Amino acid sequence: MTPESMTPASMTKGTLAALIALATGALCWALSSTIPALGNWPDAWTLPAVSWIGAGAEWLIDLLKPAGRLVALVLGYPMEWARMLFVSTPWPLLIGLVTALGWHLGGWRMVALGALGLGFVVSTGYWTESMNTLSLVAVSVPLALLAGGGIGIAANEFPRLKSAVQSVLDVMQTIPTFAYLTPLLVLFGFGPVVGLIASAIYAAPPMARNVILGLERVEPEIREAAIMSGGTRFQQLFEVEIPSAAQQIFVGVNQCLMAALSMVIIAAVIGGFNDIGWEVLLTMRKAQFGQALLAGFVIVVFAIVIDRMSGVLAEPRRHFDSRITYTLMAIAFLATAITWGRLPDPATYDLFGSTADFVDSTLGAFTAANGAMLDSVKNGAMFYFLLPLRIGLDDSVLTFTWGFDWTKSMTAGWFILAFAVGGWLAWRGHRVVGLMVIIAAGILQTGVSQLPWPFVLVGIGVLGWVSGGRKLALTVSFMLIAIFLMGLWERALLSLYLSGAAVFACAVLGGAVGLLCAVNRTAWRVVQPICDMLQTIPLFVFLIPVLMFFQIGEFSAFLAIIAYAIVPMIRYTRHGLTTTPDEMVEAAISSGATGWQIMREVRFPYALPTILLGLNQTILFAFAMLVIAALIGTTGLGQSIYLALGKADVGLGIAAGIAMAILAMIADRLVQGFADEQRKALGLKT
Amino acid sequence: MDGRKRGDLEACRGCCHKVTPGKTSAGADHAPVAPAIVCKGLWKVFGDKGSQHLSSALGQEEADTEAVAASLIDRGLIPAVRNATFDVHASEIFVIMGLSGSGKSTLVRCLSRLLESTSGSVHLGGEDLLQASPKRLIELRRTKLGMVFQHFGLFPHMNVADNVAFPLKMQGQGKNERLQRAHEVVKLVGLEGREDAYPRELSGGQRQRVGIARSLAADPEVWFLDEPFSALDPLIRRQLQDEFLDIQARLKKSIVFITHDIAEALKLADRIAIMRDGNIIQIGTPTEIVLNPVDDYVREFSRDVAKGRHATVASIMKTNGKLPTLNKSGPALNLGMTLDDALASCVSTYKPVPVVDGEGKVRGAVDPADLTAALQVDHS
Structure with missing residues (x-):
């Protein structure tokens, strides 16, 4: 929640941005059947940039x-x-x-x-x-x-x-x-x-x-x-x-x-x-x-x-x-x-030859014995989280996956629910959050890989505007248009979806672990060496254990990305939460705050810029790993880069690499923008 | 930082009975030989194309400093030093005093050419420092200029001896030669035996001694000190001030000393220049600053300073009319005595005064001399 959303009467930057994004999304959704060009970026509009x-x-x-x-x-x-x-x-x-x-x-x-x-x-x-x-x-x-x-x-x-x-x-x-x-x-x-x-x-x-x-x-x-x-x-x-x-x-x-x-x-x-x-x-x-x-x-x-x-x-x-x-x-x-x-x-x-053989046979036995369990973990994550995110609820909810088919009336019900929750939040004064809930419901309904391009363009643009003003908005929009023109948009969306899902998981899990480590020293003593270790391991090695249990596929890639990218989130969250200046904590204590109140009201707001930097690192790490994970079967830009390597296709390799870098840079600028904003609000930066 | 409290404490130091060594060489009416530094019309303007704007402003405003500065500010520039003009006499401690933002640090950096001045001249024995070529400048710094920094500026990767010998190394002196000289200077600042220590192993006071030693290693003629004692706690500061005066009594450098502390300025200075908003608003001996402040700003500075501790008898005595004859047994005052000391001497001729209680009964007697003595702060 931004500080602006506290002022009730006037339309704030955040509310305005969310409304614009919502309106664009709704428009695209409504018109998608009549004007197909609003869905996927039309091939006719791409430049043969790759060649x-x-x-x-x-x-x-x-x-x-x-x-x-x-x-x-x-x-x-x-x-x-x-x-x-x-x-x-x-x-x-x-x-x-x-x-x-x-x-x-x-x-x-x-x-x-x-x-x-x-x-x-x-x-x-x-x-x-x-x-x-x-x-x-x-x-x-x-x-x-x-x-x-x-x-x-x-x-x-x-x-x-x-x-x-x-x-x-x-x-x-x-x-x-x-x-x-x-x-x-x-x-x-x-x-x-x-x-x-x-x-x-x-x-x-x-x-x-x-x-x-x-x-x-x-x-x-x-x-x-x-x-x-x-x-x-x-x-x-x-x-x-x-x-x-x-x-x-x-x-x-x-x-x-x-x-x-x-x-x-x-x-x-x-x-x-x-x-x-x-x-x-x-x-x-x-x-x-x-x-x-x-x-x-x-x-x-x-x-x-x-x-x-x-x-x-x-x-x-x-x-x-x-x-x-x-x-x-x-x-x-x-x-x-x-x-x-x-x-x-x-x-x-x-x-260690015999150990290796032993590991192989044990692993074989283990996967044979627990195959059903491993499969259900994998399928659960795929069916209930990754697939809906990728292709939307309407396409992923089938008898085969969820046990029933998604119907038009469910769509209507889904949106009514989203509007109810969003409206309630807005009524309570959290207008931006309320609008975000509705937008998120829309994204989940459509699926990240099928998002209409005008919505993504406008959405990223207004995010840039809120986080860093007009200049940033223009910068990120132009970078995005470059991907459109290169004709790599569909693949970029696939990359965006997988790294987005992994980053989301990292943020939730890593944030929770970071919080735990901030309040509990013993937990940090256990987690710290693990973090040190994970950060030292070359990217490549992360693929081995996930392959052992979950074979080639998107879910393995997802896990490998999380394992690599979660570390900065944990570290920065803990660091941010534990480095609040003593006099601020003392002031809160002498005002009669409880431990959790101090955490929520003092430590967390003060730590937010640091946590955002951690998130930023996590995003960059996720993109880096995404390409490596192409080795074990992902779709999207990473795969293109890997294929280009095999075919020595310089154009595709460079173009996909640039597209990947652009996605990373957009994410980087946006998060840095928000972190800067927060730091300014805290008076940590002039 | 509690500047005022520190000021009070330091002010007590002013009531010393001995005349401080630095002050003997040049007084208010002591004619200087040849000035060591002549600074004329020095301007430092921060901002884009400062020198163009300055020359056009100087052309328009006909050398009225305030008008020129106002015009520069209108153009979005910052005139940090405005038309600074002063001389520093040979072997004099010239203190530049001002609050933060008054331009004093900028001024000393212009004098040492750590910053390039926008216009003006700084003559050093007939040579304009501001016109010196880069090569000549390096030579001057190697031989004639020394500088001490507020936060010491010690090289963390060198021990005390190497830090002190660094200027000599720059000159290309051999290792034995320069370490021997370093040893001498280290001894001068009282750090003998700590030559092998690294800066991180030293206390603040010791670090600044190293800074002082380094700036003296090449035996410069001109010595710049930029708030050298401001980062130290009051007791150490006082100690280093005294040692600084001792060193100066022996070496007789021409010194530009920057401080924000009026008590320090009064204690150390032969002459003081007071800066505000980039202007030098008054130059004078400590007595002149205390007794004849040029405006309310300067008066405000010396408000907390007990005038008796800084003004000397010379500043208030009458020289016309009939002078009393010298009485061998009675009191007599010296020209250099502070007013406090003079008062104590005069009072000693009075008789003890009885002290009575509520009923008018005499309970004891107080000698006026004891009274003043009790009010004096111990000097140890």
């Missing part, structure tokens, strides 16, 4: 191809060297060195993490595959760090560049990962170099972003002190500003590493490099879930080791006795020398 983009991109790619192939050739060398280095280094040496590094960075905790983590990797027999993956990361990360650092410094030095750089970085972050792959594949040719370059491109923005942020946050007086000490610009930057920003920059290094790892694994869908991501994909396709899970664990272990060790860099430095570092290194060399030539090929280790 234009394809032709343009192919022309450009043809132009760049010689250079691209040269780059691929040149990058092939360090990649091959890194691969040789990692694969031929005896594993005792590598584990010993990582352990020594762990001590140097973070003491015993990191030693344990390094030794146990890599020890696990060796014992699974996936050592070679892991080293192949690691060698790609080892080459792509320095490239990404250099590029990102360079861009960040350039943006800092030339303020005119900054806003341009920042908007490019924003867009790059919203373009789904797979969309990078198709043009790169055509440009650089088939092979692991594409994964390398894609991962470098994908991992550079977080570095650039953090370098910019870190340099921006250097205290003005520290800058001034460097100037007054007589430093040249070069000295100021490299002696003072960059070292002062080191912690933030190391946050960038950490994010860069994680992004590179995640992308290298996703790029495995191209195949051809015998890496750990490919192993997951292969075993998953063969339905060897025990093995897939094991390979997935190897990825998770790598992600955790890399994340925690590089994360230490972003904390205030502590010094650990370097004698122990050297001792650990000496032990590593000694162990390598002793075992030299005697260790069998690490590919033959199979400590």
Whole structure:
């Protein structure tokens, strides 16, 4: 409820917007039978944008191809060297060195993490595959760090560049990962170099972003002190500003590493490099879930080791006795020398093979025994939630699903009910909420994938107007029209529906868990490590467990998206609710408020901007996962991007990627707009 | 922050019996040798195309500062410093005093060229600082200018010694040489033995000592201090003020000192410039500011200041007519004595006065000298 809806007499912005949207929707609904063009965006009105983009991109790619192939050739060398280095280094040496590094960075905790983590990797027999993956990361990360650092410094030095750089970085972050792959594949040719370059491109923005942020946050007086000490610009930057920003920059290094790892694994869908991501994909396709899970664990272990060790860099430095570092290194060399030539090929280790088989057989038994239960969970969610949302109550309520057929009179009854509830709410003073209830009833009746385009356009437009004024309204409308013109609207609606459903589930579930964690410390102690873990796991791995239980299909995709996207919602909700300034809570207590009253009247309104930011993150995460989930069967833009990759169809790949990015950006702008509004209302921002 | 309370506490510090070291070098009627800094017609206008608008406004309004400023404000610009003109004498502590938003920090940043002034000149020994090339500016900063910041501006990734030696490193001095010099300066500010500590391990007072040491490492002629003690709590502030005066007594820098605290200004300054809305509205010695405020704004500042603690005998004595002869046994006053001290000296010639109760019975006696002594605040 917006504050405006409290004033009874005048028509507020929110009410007006809701009325406009409602009127448009009603009009489209009434006229849809006479003017079919009001339903789906007519094909005749689309521009052949996909083929234009394809032709343009192919022309450009043809132009760049010689250079691209040269780059691929040149990058092939360090990649091959890194691969040789990692694969031929005896594993005792590598584990010993990582352990020594762990001590140097973070003491015993990191030693344990390094030794146990890599020890696990060796014992699974996936050592070679892991080293192949690691060698790609080892080459792509320095490239990404250099590029990102360079861009960040350039943006800092030339303020005119900054806003341009920042908007490019924003867009790059919203373009789904797979969309990078198709043009790169055509440009650089088939092979692991594409994964390398894609991962470098994908991992550079977080570095650039953090370098910019870190340099921006250097205290003005520290800058001034460097100037007054007589430093040249070069000295100021490299002696003072960059070292002062080191912690933030190391946050960038950490994010860069994680992004590179995640992308290298996703790029495995191209195949051809015998890496750990490919192993997951292969075993998953063969339905060897025990093995897939094991390979997935190897990825998770790598992600955790890399994340925690590089994360230490972003904390205030502590010094650990370097004698122990050297001792650990000496032990590593000694162990390598002793075992030299005697260790069998690490590919033959199979400590967990029987476990994997056991998991497979148990899983088989479990799904056989509980198949009916799992099916009913899946069908329940599909029939009573996902399908109605997708194709509307009138199409989804059938004898087969609900046990009866939806009739015209039910439609009438449904709308009478909606108007009754909405009218009652409006009468109680919640006019916007009342109108929203009626609109929601209409959407549910029609189904998201069959919404008439004028309604979506007007609806998004007025949302933009309420959240950020006329400029935002125009921006989001134009972005939406771009999708119409590209002829990708139907697929975009399908994507919108699935991510919308997942985001809705995340908001409800994540909000509830966040609230629980805010009031109960024990709950947070349990949830926090789970959140940390979920956030570290590369996207890809989320697919394994859902596939194990629910097979390929929309419901599995839905679950995978929720598992990945729920974390920010939980975190931000809890953070927002627990960081209310003490004096505000004390003022409420001394006014005689109970715990729940404080939560409702003080903490929640104050936390709302933070919670909205969490929602924003959740939306972006959901879009990112949506594309990955295309691997296990979703419809919509994600599927198009994935298909384009298979057919090397650059036009479709880029167009669908852009459409996806546009959806993400629209959602991002709208939610940010509301968050800003709320922050202004709270006086947190001027 | 409770500025007024702090002001009171600081004001007590003014009643020192000794004459503070900084004040001996330049007095109100002490003719300066050659000014260290000559600032003329300095304007700083924030906003788009400030300098174009300023020159056109200056052309129209015929150098009436107020009219020019009003015209600039009409054009949507912010004239933060308006026609600032003053000299800083060699070895003088020149304090610029004003409330927040009065333009004092902007002014000192224009003097040090951390901000580019819109127009005017700042001469430093015959050279206009505002015209210096970037290269020359770096050279000047390396050798002639030092600056201390309100929030210290210490480099978090360097220890005390490296922080202090930083300006020398910029000059290209070798490591041993600069660390040796750093050691000397660290000793000067009383932080000997803490050379290896990092800023985060130091208290606020210690941090500002490092800031002071760093600004002095290259032995500059001109020393800018931008509210150096404002972020410190009152006791530490008082201590650092005293040490600052001691250091200045030894080093005799030409100082521009920014503060919002009238008590601090009165205590430290040889001369004070009072700023309001970007204008310097009065320049004078502490005595002049207290006894002859130029307008109500300045009067308001010195309202809470006990005048007896700042005004000296010289400011009220008569020099014409018949002067009394010097009596060896009677009281005599010095030119530099504060009025409070003078009063105490005069009172000591009076006899003890009886104290009676309600029935007129004598219960004791009070010596007038004891009375004034009891009213004096201890100076320790």
